[in-house]
Amino acid sequence: MIYNFSAGPCTLPKQATEEAAAAIANFAGTGIGILEMSHRTKPIEGMVAETESLLRELLSIPAGYEVLFLGGGASLQFCMAPMNLLAQNATADYTDTGVWANKAIKEARKFGKVNVVCSSKESVYNHIPKNFEQTPGATYLHITSNNTIYGTQWKEFPKANTYLVSDMSSDILARPIDVSKFGLIYAGAQKNMGPAGVAVAIVRSDILGKAEREIPAMLDYRTHIPEKSMFNTPPVFSIYVMNRVLHWLKNLGGVSAIEKINIKKANQLYNALDNSKLFKGTAAKEDRSTMNVPFVFREEAVAADKKEALEKTFLKVATEKGLEQLKGHRSVGGFRASIYNAMPVEGVEKLVEFMSEFEKSL
């Protein structure tokens, strides 16, 4: 049994991937495989519509919001968001909580004024900044709801003067959210929703059409809304895997149910770190992510010149035991366990057990 702690693309519900694989041979009893079926057929149109319905239900998306399935990943949304929302002379507020937040900032600067209202860069993004001032009249306030690399997460969303725009790639569907606080939520699928290749945009339609610029058709949310994400050929298979993941989540009890499991998994791992003499977490306790848990050797436990070799040993033995993809991001070092929705409780238990064994073996 392998437990895959990759930060993304990452572990998915086994049932969902099995259903997706089966549909490649024969989709919905049509005799035609899902990779080979035109998006302009009733079975595919129905599947995409159902995927939207499931997302609406699971996230309690209110009326007035559109749900789009788009190619290009969240990285394309970094430019689509300001291109569609931010006028050239207007200001958008951005919070700087890590590498991905910075990529969003960089793209927004190409379309309007950007005010970086807070940053935790000086402490290697180990916390979520609190108490910052918003720009009067700013069009929106942008946040990265969960910071995959640093393992920090906005536990309470800041109250935007107007509306929030959020990259939710790494914790969408992990907990209930109040969508009405957001003008735009976007997320690459490849953490909690499905495989790489599709991004979701949930946009309040009344904020569109105010940026006063010509937008290429494919980059204009207004193109995709009346076409139900079928303006061009959408990434059908990625949407289908998402469909199967959403069914799995719904059967499991939805977002409230998975939140309880996520908290349980995260607590188990953080407790182990807090009680360890060898390991420690790197993120500020109050901002700890339930999705990504970076950890390192305690400085007092491992001499600086022994650290690299011991990290390698830990990763090697972990891999031998089926605990894979635990290497930390280079900017934080050490280790990172990504424990998204689809990571079973047993995976975290096995990891905690192994960490304890490893500590005792030294």
Next chain:
Amino acid sequence: MIYNFSAGPCTLPKQATEEAAAAIANFAGTGIGILEMSHRTKPIEGMVAETESLLRELLSIPAGYEVLFLGGGASLQFCMAPMNLLAQNATADYTDTGVWANKAIKEARKFGKVNVVCSSKESVYNHIPKNFEQTPGATYLHITSNNTIYGTQWKEFPKANTYLVSDMSSDILARPIDVSKFGLIYAGAQKNMGPAGVAVAIVRSDILGKAEREIPAMLDYRTHIPEKSMFNTPPVFSIYVMNRVLHWLKNLGGVSAIEKINIKKANQLYNALDNSKLFKGTAAKEDRSTMNVPFVFREEAVAADKKEALEKTFLKVATEKGLEQLKGHRSVGGFRASIYNAMPVEGVEKLVEFMSEFEKSL
């Protein structure tokens, strides 16, 4: 046995789809499924690099060209091409050969001057215009190499004053091409290469960086070149299916071999149409596509008030016989058989046989 004549997404080599489905359970012996494996792992990086090599080999792509795998489909390339290549005050020449050519034209107008140098619109795009003048000093000449809806195909590419830019979505890999005539070739995968969700861009690197505008990172070819299509998470699974399709094509003898088969299939179908008293092709003979074959009832054979009912009957009986997705595009009417690379010769034989039976039964 079902033969799927869909215009795209469309039939794929059975072997390729079976291999892709198997990789969902376990990719390359890693024990981890391909949907769940990080793009920053050696197996995935190796697979993407191999896919590029296969494309380079199959299309004989010369040095000086970059090969990129991008999300968003060819529709995103409609804006990326002029955004990257066409300066605001410069002119690009576009040939108007159908709906998709028009979409490319519409996007290009957002970035520079566009001169539509020829059009076959007045004859419902039933032929490829010949003998047109290019704009002196135009940056490039854009063509749609094959027109899916109308079943026309550039048999000889026009000689551009500078370089050609081509949407090759519906006939890439169907025949050998001289890549050196092109500055940029782009193509959605979902005809001859794989499933929806990835587009290929083959770009001569020395034409980049001359458009003199700020380009969002994700839309700038120069972003993706040094990152080997891994600037962000690429559509991994779609690339993998392409990888399997390219292996299939290589084993079959490559593009020259498939061209012979494509010509054989197309000739068989066009000969049947030319010899039929009931059916006829709609495209000019000299421009007939080897990929998409639109056909209608001959006016002298079917009374106008009987046409619609008889079309329905033809499609219904065809479907019962496993000949699926033969309905024509609404702008041409009638029927369309898409006979891409992966359509077996037997599929065309069955169709021709059925058309003959149907004709005799009236």
